[in-house]
Amino acid sequence: MTEERALNFIEEIVENDLQTGKNNGRVHTRFPPEPNGYLHIGHAKSICLNFGLAQRYNGKTNLRFDDTNPVTEDTEYVESIKEDVRWLGFEWANELYASDYFDVLYAFALNLVKQGLAYVDDSTPEEIAAQKGTPTEPGTPNQYRSRSIEENVQLFEEMKAGKYPDGAKVLRAKVDLASPNMHLRDPLMYRIRHAHHHRTGDKWCIYPMYDFAHGQSDAIEEITHSICTLEFIPHRPLYEWFIDKLEIFPSRQYEFARLNLTYTVMSKRKLLQLVNEGHVEDWDDPRMPTISGLRRRGYTPASIREFCERIGVAKRENLIDVGLLEFCIREDLNKTAWRRMVVLDPIKLIITNYPEGQTETLHGENNPEVEGGEGGRDIPFSNELYIEREDFMEVPPKKFFRLGVGLMVRLKHAYIVKCESFVKDADGNVTEVHCTYIPESKSGNDTSGINVKGTIHWVSVPGAKTAEVRLYDRLFKSENPAAEEGDFKDDLNPNSLQIINAFVEPDLAEALPGKGYQFIRKGYFTLDKLSTDEKLVFNRTVTLKDGWVKK
């Protein structure tokens, strides 16, 4: 059951269509990526919108690859896109390709040529651009615009037959060279490209442009609501012009504002640059805003869907605080992640009154958020432990609820200890903290009557395992790197990745791939794909919210 929420403007349109009986009450959307890159969180917004609409109104959603440009596209991307959509939790009604429609599209084009609404133009790209005029000046027709229908039919057939080299000719719609909308100034429909297509092979040497493929594909599939981003608004009159002249199914286009996130970039071009120039490991680098990156980082599908739900859908430009995404993953993982103890930056804690060589096995629940704790695990304990360096201070300030000489804390799942002294090395760094423990304060049956403010995590030196832990920070230094002057890469955060070695409790050797773990007091982590039995590697998904501010 979804929570009560105000409708967004697209849902209002759909409900209105449903009420007026449009499309016989049918709702059919599509998610139409071009297979030339990996999906990112911005696509997730579109996926949640399109699939969510169909779910809500009992409709269907097609997955359609907009593969009309053979030189940039590849099956590698097709596969990753399918994987990502499925991972997000959606199932498409049909897997379709614009390239499946090349024959129909060609027939549509011939139809327009025969109506005198399209013509073959021999001009160079530069000439065409010049003849289009400017936003304030109308375009000017050239001699090709008045070619006869017969000549156009023959030329277009010859284009298809491969008689001309790349760039020699294009097919253009004859709309209005004086339109204030630049997209109506005789837009290109087909260009010549003697290139191998990942699906149609070498069958074609002419390929339709976006404007003569997308809307037509929508019509062929009888898409009722074709949802795209704001930059396509000027294309809509052309979208409708083709539907009108071709007398095909009247799909309608609606536009919403794309997602922007603070401290990252969202354009495929920029993400590709980060990969190609080695600023990140790959498309699935955990710092990337790609779906595969977020997955590797430890984000769950539910958290991303929740995020998309919370950001809403509107037409105004936006820049969402990445803190909201972090809130969503914390909210999810808090309920599902198993708690474990890991020391990231160790110093030793010696319990002077606990017999050297003695060990005992303590118990810790897996998840305190769930009734019964979801079971638990054994934790070895001894007189020699690792604790976090930041949990001890030589000169503790007021309200420092951790260790300092004379202060007491509880060791999570274990005993209360009192700090008696500490040891420094030659450089003045603290290396050991010496404590005494209170035997009757054992977790679970504490009869000591002592209350302490702080509880800290620890790992027993005997039994401790090591792991590589990768700590991530924002990829860019400024909130909106795309808006910065100059090269956006100058804004890259040089400290976005920190790799450390940590001591982890032994149970973590059994960590499951894909599962979220909370390293108590430190954050949420998950096994990286590079992790092996010999060498554990964890990614930090997100830190815990930290209410402690040093004065």
Add this chain to the structure above:
RNA sequence: UGUCCGAUAGUAUAAAGGUAGUACGACGGUUUUUGGUACCGUUUGUCUUGGUUCGAAUCCAGGUCGGACAACCA
């Protein structure tokens, strides 16, 4: 000096002429064997100038600001 889209707390997003609300954030508190979680509280907003109206975030007009559009990309 064109056409189109937009403007509500710090960030997002509601209110369809009738109480400006919600979430995240921030701040404060309660609980707590995670300075987490949970719970409670506080905080800040309708771009501007006019008009219509008993009443305007909402309708109208002008202005301001932001964005998109002149790829053989999508």
